Amino acid sequence: MLKPPFILAIAGGGSTYTPGIVKSLMVRLEDFPLAEIRLYDIDSSRQDTIAPVVEKVIRDHSQTITFTTTSDPETAFRGAHFVFAQMRVGQYKMREQDEKIPLRHGVPGQETCGPGGLAYGLRTILPMVELIDLVEHYADSNAWIVNYSNPAAIVAEGVRRLRPQARVLNICDMPVAAMRNMGAILGVDRHKLEVDYFGLNHFGWFTRVMVDGEDRLPELRRHIAKFGLLTEDAAQTDPQHSDPSWVKTWRNIQPIMEHFPEYLPNPYLQYYLMPNDIVAHQRLDYTRANEVMDGREKKLFAAAEEYKRTGILPDAFHVGVHGAFIVDVACSLAFDLRQRHLVIVENKGAIANLPYDAMVEVPTYITANGPEPVRMGAVPLFHQTLLMQQLASEQLLVEATIEGSYEKALQAFTLNRTVPSMQHAKAILDEMIAANAAYWPELKKAWQDGEAVK
Ligand SMILES: NC(=O)c1ccc[n+]([C@@H]2O[C@H](COP(=O)([O-])OP(=O)(O)OC[C@H]3O[C@@H](n4cnc5c(N)ncnc54)[C@H](O)[C@@H]3O)[C@@H](O)[C@H]2O)c1
Numbered sequence: 001m002l003k004p005p006f007i008l009a010i011a012g013g014g015s016t017y018t019p020g021i022v023k024s025l026m027v028r029l030e031d032f033p034l035a036e037i038r039l040y041d042i043d044s045s046r047q048d049t050i051a052p053v054v055e056k057v058i059r060d061h062s063q064t065i066t067f068t069t070t071s072d073p074e075t076a077f078r079g080a081h082f083v084f085a086q087m088r089v090g091q092y093k094m095r096e097q098d099e100k101i102p103l104r105h106g107v108p109g110q111e112t113c114g115p116g117g118l119a120y121g122l123r124t125i126l127p128m129v130e131l132i133d134l135v136e137h138y139a140d141s142n143a144w145i146v147n148y149s150n151p152a153a154i155v156a157e158g159v160r161r162l163r164p165q166a167r168v169l170n171i172c173d174m175p176v177a178a179m180r181n182m183g184a185i186l187g188v189d190r191h192k193l194e195v196d197y198f199g200l201n202h203f204g205w206f207t208r209v210m211v212d213g214e215d216r217l218p219e220l221r222r223h224i225a226k227f228g229l230l231t232e233d234a235a236q237t238d239p240q241h242s243d244p245s246w247v248k249t250w251r252n253i254q255p256i257m258e259h260f261p262e263y264l265p266n267p268y269l270q271y272y273l274m275p276n277d278i279v280a281h282q283r284l285d286y287t288r289a290n291e292v293m294d295g296r297e298k299k300l301f302a303a304a305e306e307y308k309r310t311g312i313l314p315d316a317f318h319v320g321v322h323g324a325f326i327v328d329v330a331c332s333l334a335f336d337l338r339q340r341h342l343v344i345v346e347n348k349g350a351i352a353n354l355p356y357d358a359m360v361e362v363p364t365y366i367t368a369n370g371p372e373p374v375r376m377g378a379v380p381l382f383h384q385t386l387l388m389q390q391l392a393s394e395q396l397l398v399e400a401t402i403e404g405s406y407e408k409a410l411q412a413f414t415l416n417r418t419v420p421s422m423q424h425a426k427a428i429l430d431e432m433i434a435a436n437a438a439y440w441p442e443l444k445k446a447w448q449d450g451e452a453v454k
Pocket residue numbers: 011012013014015016017018040041042043046047086087088089090091092127147148149150151152171172173174322
């Protein structure tokens with residue numbers, strides 16, 4: 001087992017989430033003792049802008065933790081016990097392209113869903129593998145990488161194919177954010193909820209919401225029928241979620257459950273089940289990337305500037321379930337706590353009628369050796385079919401990345417439920433190839449004019 005106090009490296013140190021995660025670590029130092037925090041980023045100027053804020057958060061709680069910022073992998077990972085990964089390959093400028101290119105073709109523009117998610121996957125799989133290799137080379141041989149880097153479903157599948165033995169745990173804060181909202185609606189602390197859930201990342205359903213042995217899903221259904229998965233004070237629980245796009249996302253649980261009331265969907269199913277409505281409400285000139293750059297990012301940079309000028313750190317970053325969840329997961333890995341958390345894991349029969357090796361999102365018990373999935377049984381035909389189509393789209397995207405195959409990328413885009421036709425898929429893919437020239441592996445055509453390319 002890994003011995004505390006731990007050396008933790010954060011890859012994507014310049015992320016807007018870094019101060020919030022570090023704050024979560026600081027309030028949990030007794031549970032997760034730390035000797036060092038190292039920020040690692042390929043964009044040292046972005047990381048250096050944020051670093052003084054992070055250092056201040058640390059120093060408000062500890063004078064002994066060593067703090068380092070670096071773009072050198074050896075300095076970052078030498079002897080590390082944990083690496084939290086939160087890289088955005090291509091940064092917000094490429095997120096903007098991921099959202100705007102599909103939207104120009106009448107297809108939802110989103111960070112991790114639809115063509116945007118596939119494009120982000122093509123950018124991220126190989127850098128993620130590179131990170132794994134660096135960590136394996138320099139870090140403690142039992143080190144864990146806990147990965148938030150999106151698109152988590154595709155990254156998880158890429159890692160399973162390319163580095164099957166790696167100690168990487170892929171996680172997403174969306175289920176726990178949904179549970180926070182459920183708890184607020186039910187008047188119960190989210191930690192008191194025990195949920196059953198099946199699916200892929202950003203593509204799944206809650207089937208039971210247990211509190212003290214009672215399933216409270218019927219009560220949630222009644223609330224959702226009026227308000228969606230949102231309380232009136234949601235903006236206070238998570239300021240980010242007062243942004244119009246997030247309010248709409250949580251409210252859209254209502255129409256989905258109006259049609260399919262049995263299970264409570266992951267909010268991102270809105271992009272697959274009601275793409276026309278999404279497109280009608282998205283703006284070509286101002287997508288979520290713009291909202292984030294003008295909101296979360298701007299606020300953090302302004303706070304860093306003010307701190308530099310005045311020595312006073314404004315309350316400018318969000319400490320919510322995002323930071324709390326990654327620390328919970330790390331504690332369970334570090335001390336073999338066997339806590340029950342929803343994470344992304346190889347299926348191994350947990351969802352009986354999905355492939356054994358699919359990377360699914362289900363409840364797991366997190367041990368020092370990784371997550372043990374809980375059996376969710378067989379899922380209904382409707383959900384199984386939706387899942388199989390999405391899984392195929394994501395798996396083909398991974399194969400396209402590994403093989404450099406244009407045809408497989410086109411198949412991945414065509415199979416995605418957000419994309420209405422092969423012509424849409426091709427037009428979007430071709431524009432994305434041009435936009436991602438600096439990031440994607442080269443995609444070669446095996447066939448041209450009906451003939452195999454020699
Ligand atoms: N899994 C989840 O549920 C979840 C939740 C929230 C955010 N995220 C993800 O967390 C990441 C960070 O989000 P953000 O909005 O703060 O982005 P951000 O752009 O503010 O930060 C990401 C950082 O990653 C750095 N980076 C890019 N490529 C890198 C590489 N190869 N090695 C090291 N660093 C690299 C960038 O320079 C940037 O500083 C994104 O991938 C986002 O999608 C995931």
